[in-house]
Amino acid sequence: MVAVVQTVAFEGVDARTVDVQVQITDGIAAFTVVGLPDKAVSEARERVRAALKGIGLSLPPGRITVNLSPADLPKEGSHYDLPVALAIMTAMDVLSPDDLGGRFAMGELGLDGSLRPVAGALVAAMHAAGCDMGLVCAEASGPEAAWAGENVDIIAAPNLLSLLSHLKGRQMLLPPVAAAIEDAEITADMIDIKGQESAKRALEVTAAGGHNMLMMGPPGSGKSMLASRLPGILPPLEAREALEGWMVASLAGELLGGNVTRTRPFRDPHHSASMPAIIGGGQRAKSGEVSLAHGGVLFLDELPEFSRQTLEALRQPIESGRAVIARAAAHVTYPARFQLLAAMNPCRCGYLGDVTQACNRAPRCAADYQGKISGPLYDRFDICVDVPQVSASDLHLPPPAEGSAEIAARVKLARNIQLERFAAMAPGQQPVMNAQLDGKLLEAIAGPDKAGRALLLSATESMRLSARGYHRVLRVARTLADLAGDANVLKVHIAEALSYRRLSPHALK
Numbered sequence: 001m002v003a004v005v006q007t008v009a010f011e012g013v014d015a016r017t018v019d020v021q022v023q024i025t026d027g028i029a030a031f032t033v034v035g036l037p038d039k040a041v042s043e044a045r046e047r048v049r050a051a052l053k054g055i056g057l058s059l060p061p062g063r064i065t066v067n068l069s070p071a072d073l074p075k076e077g078s079h080y081d082l083p084v085a086l087a088i089m090t091a092m093d094v095l096s097p098d099d100l101g102g103r104f105a106m107g108e109l110g111l112d113g114s115l116r117p118v119a120g121a122l123v124a125a126m127h128a129a130g131c132d133m134g135l136v137c138a139e140a141s142g143p144e145a146a147w148a149g150e151n152v153d154i155i156a157a158p159n160l161l162s163l164l165s166h167l168k169g170r171q172m173l174l175p176p177v178a179a180a181i182e183d184a185e186i187t188a189d190m191i192d193i194k195g196q197e198s199a200k201r202a203l204e205v206t207a208a209g210g211h212n213m214l215m216m217g218p219p220g221s222g223k224s225m226l227a228s229r230l231p232g233i234l235p236p237l238e239a240r241e242a243l244e245g246w247m248v249a250s251l252a253g254e255l256l257g258g259n260v261t262r263t264r265p266f267r268d269p270h271h272s273a274s275m276p277a278i279i280g281g282g283q284r285a286k287s288g289e290v291s292l293a294h295g296g297v298l299f300l301d302e303l304p305e306f307s308r309q310t311l312e313a314l315r316q317p318i319e320s321g322r323a324v325i326a327r328a329a330a331h332v333t334y335p336a337r338f339q340l341l342a343a344m345n346p347c348r349c350g351y352l353g354d355v356t357q358a359c360n361r362a363p364r365c366a367a368d369y370q371g372k373i374s375g376p377l378y379d380r381f382d383i384c385v386d387v388p389q390v391s392a393s394d395l396h397l398p399p400p401a402e403g404s405a406e407i408a409a410r411v412k413l414a415r416n417i418q419l420e421r422f423a424a425m426a427p428g429q430q431p432v433m434n435a436q437l438d439g440k441l442l443e444a445i446a447g448p449d450k451a452g453r454a455l456l457l458s459a460t461e462s463m464r465l466s467a468r469g470y471h472r473v474l475r476v477a478r479t480l481a482d483l484a485g486d487a488n489v490l491k492v493h494i495a496e497a498l499s500y501r502r503l504s505p506h507a508l509k
């Protein structure tokens, strides 16, 4: 007889159903796992053997063959332990095929039979919901899996023995309860920043329209400080964005415990991070920082210090909102719609333009340093601002009148205008921020008035804007009009948007 228990394999944020088939036949004692298992899956044998022994079950003598089907799909991770154990118990007639009653199983086993949480419980539970199935998982994964909805029948057991008792109706386990939404409290407030009015204004525009922004200025001028204030002025995630983000976080093992948040993610990887860490990839095609920042902000501090390869690889997710990772057999896709925020010094010593402090290689060193960022990447920043050194007199000023709360309120208003307009002009489509408007819709929504158009045309010529640059100016201008509450994009908005455009040093040479 072949016993079958179903589980899932993850491909990006998608889950696929996997049958765990077990056959026990007479012959020389052996325990083999086939069907493209990785090391962790192969090692399931030892954990399953010990866990079954822990509840008083010895493996039967003979050949145990475990087949993970479809056989050409790579199986990775330790969550196959539980389905393998359950399928073996079914083959041994300890469980009847109906006991699991249409549920997927996932979970790692300890040698003592305890069930450990694994990454991806929410994704598995959502897949179960789509297949009209339930899910058996570790108790600790329960609060995360329960987010898939009340109509998914979830059993969350602390160990194999209590699961067995529950399935046999001897001792009932309580259904898991979805963990609470815990919105992070953001303590960094704009009120701490003295002076830097133009950078603060640019940050507000960036937040309002979902734009990409680059800050350039000498060390200690407050760039990192400004960046850390961005999450505090962004509105919470919309329900759909939040769910997509939770799926990525679930697979990355960041939802263990089940506490989800609607606070927009703010990821600030160090510049020594490798390309797979940022874009995604590696042996298991894991999601990278760009996907963990989905719906939020990816902050790259000291931008030119990142490897060139990583920076160039960022271009594709910036444009498409997805990170596509090539594997030997297939492509894996993760959502990656983020706002890119970057900060850099103007040159290696950082004091370009400051006669007293600049090194003796200026201005040559600036061209070298800024040239580490390619033209196409510069082109993708909608907003570039200079963050000059704050003067001592600025630092002595009283705190500014408004803090993050007031700015956040204006950002929220501008975002609401965008959402309502989008819903009216493109009903049924997924709403996007100004920064992602494209094609006809961009023309219809952000087409400037006559004077604005004339200015844009002449600036396109004189500033040698690329087509991408031209469209990015339009998008920023639309956000400026939304912040001002203007229905149309006017010349002032185009003018301000143009002031945020920076020519790449490649063009200046």
Ligand SMILES: Nc1ncnc2c1ncn2[C@@H]1O[C@H](COP(=O)(O)OP(=O)(O)O)[C@@H](O)[C@H]1O
Pocket (backbone or CB within 6 Å): 192, 193, 194, 195, 196, 217, 218, 219, 220, 221, 222, 223, 224, 225, 226, 343, 390
């Ligand atoms: N505009 C400012 N207002 C108040 N403090 C500032 C300002 N700019 C810089 N600072 C102080 O200088 C420190 C260093 O700033 P930081 O943001 O790390 O500079 P950068 O990233 O530009 O090198 C901050 O922690 C803060 O104490």
Ligand SMILES: [Mg+2]
Pocket (backbone or CB within 6 Å): 223, 224, 225, 301, 343
């Ligand atoms: Mg810094």
